[in-house]
Every structure is written in C-alpha cells, then in structure tokens.
Amino acid sequence: MNAADHGSTTPATLLPLGAGAAMLVLFVGVERRATQPIVPLRLFASRERGGAYVTRMLYMGAMMGFFFFTARFVQSVYGWTPLQAGLSFLPMTLVNFAFAVRVSRLLERFGRPRVLAAGVALTTVGMAWLSLLNLHTPHLTGVALPMMLIGAGQGLALAPMTSSGVDGVAEDAGAGAALVDTVHQIGSALSLSILTAMAAHVSTGHRASDIATRAGAALTGSTVLLALAVATVLTLIVPSRASRNERTL
Numbered sequence: 001m002n003a004a005d006h007g008s009t010t011p012a013t014l015l016p017l018g019a020g021a022a023m024l025v026l027f028v029g030v031e032r033r034a035t036q037p038i039v040p041l042r043l044f045a046s047r048e049r050g051g052a053y054v055t056r057m058l059y060m061g062a063m064m065g066f067f068f069f070t071a072r073f074v075q076s077v078y079g080w081t082p083l084q085a086g087l088s089f090l091p092m093t094l095v096n097f098a099f100a101v102r103v104s105r106l107l108e109r110f111g112r113p114r115v116l117a118a119g120v121a122l123t124t125v126g127m128a129w130l131s132l133l134n135l136h137t138p139h140l141t142g143v144a145l146p147m148m149l150i151g152a153g154q155g156l157a158l159a160p161m162t163s164s165g166v167d168g169v170a171e172d173a174g175a176g177a178a179l180v181d182t183v184h185q186i187g188s189a190l191s192l193s194i195l196t197a198m199a200a201h202v203s204t205g206h207r208a209s210d211i212a213t214r215a216g217a218a219l220t221g222s223t224v225l226l227a228l229a230v231a232t233v234l235t236l237i238v239p240s241r242a243s244r245n246e247r248t249l
Helices: 002-006 011-033 047-076 082-087 090-100 103-110 112-130 139-165 170-200 207-248
Strands: none
Touching (some): 047 112, 047 207, 103 112, 139 170
C-alpha cells in the first residue's frame, strides 16, 4: 500500500521492507538454535519441498491478483453487479472441479511433477490471455474463455503442489502442513500488494479506461509470477523427483 501511495523507493516503503527482512533473518537464527523449533529448518532440505513452497507463493499470489482485478474489471467496465461478477467465475469453478476430480488418475499415469508443470503452465497461458484486457474486450473471448483455461490449470496444479509441499516430512507433518498454509497466505498478501502498486502507476485519464488498463497491467504481473512458478517446477521439483526415482531403481 505504501508503494502505491508514496512510490517504491521512498522511506515509507523501504523501511517496513527492511524491518521485515531483518525480522526474518532473526527468526531463522532463533529457529536454528531452538531445540523444538516452530519451523524446523530441515523442512527446506528437500529441493522438491523447497520448490513447492516457492511455487505455491508465486502461484497463489498470481491467483489472488486474478480474482481481485478480474472482479473489479467486470463490475467497472461491464457495469455488472457484485452478484453478476461472482457468477461470472462459476464456469471457471466448474472446469476446476472437473479437472480436480480426475487429477488422481493423471498422477498415477504421468506422475506428480508432470501434472504439476502442466497445471501451472496451463494457468500461465490463461493468465497471459486474460492480461490482454482493455476497454473494449468482449466477455466471452476476452474473459470467460481464459478464465476457464485458468480453472483447468488450477484443478491440475493444486493437489500435486500440496503433495510436494508435505512429501517426506514424517515426524514434522504438522509443521510441514502449517508451512504450506503459511507460504500460501504470504504469497497471496505480498503479491497482491505488489500487483496493486503496479496497477496504481498506470493512468489514462479516464476512469473506466484506467480500470481496464490497470487490470491488464496487474494480470501481466500475475503472468510473470506464474512464469516464475513454471521455472521453479522445472528447475527444482522435476529434477528432484527424477533423481529420487533413479535412486529407487
């Protein structure tokens, strides 16, 4: 919020960021010395788990921006009511459900890394399509269809993403599950603030046009986050799982 109001290089923005980074370093130091740490640092020893944490932060951050800015776009540009805006997400939800109930079969056939990579990549394509929003974007081809693509990707990605985040935690099962939820919330809050700051710097001088352009800019940011998530899956999770499978042969 400070970045949107005061700029990203002002003390009002940089001081809280610096304080947060210092507190994070202090927290890690305390956890390293604690006999019963809240977050056992050995949870980060696995490349697959670490990759899953990073992927989840990026993915959920992108999705939070998607829900916020898409809902605002259809209400402000199309003049829809909040109820209509909510119902516009229903086709995406149905597609999400259809893929989610079949994901277990896909995992058995193709394996977790491939399904996860396909889901995140599909979400990225849908988000890139949706980021082309402008004042004259038709709903069906510019909003509804890319939203359904995003729903398909989300249906494929969430289950294997969660499984990778708690894979092999054994005695740290509680902390591992809590860490998955934590990175989920951190990614959502942090990324939304970044995307909002990006959108706030876009202006055309006309309210409706501003909202459309800002939504497009924010969703472009979401696309970048998802592309980084794809890269994380391919560089950390896929190789880690492949090397594990080789060791078990």
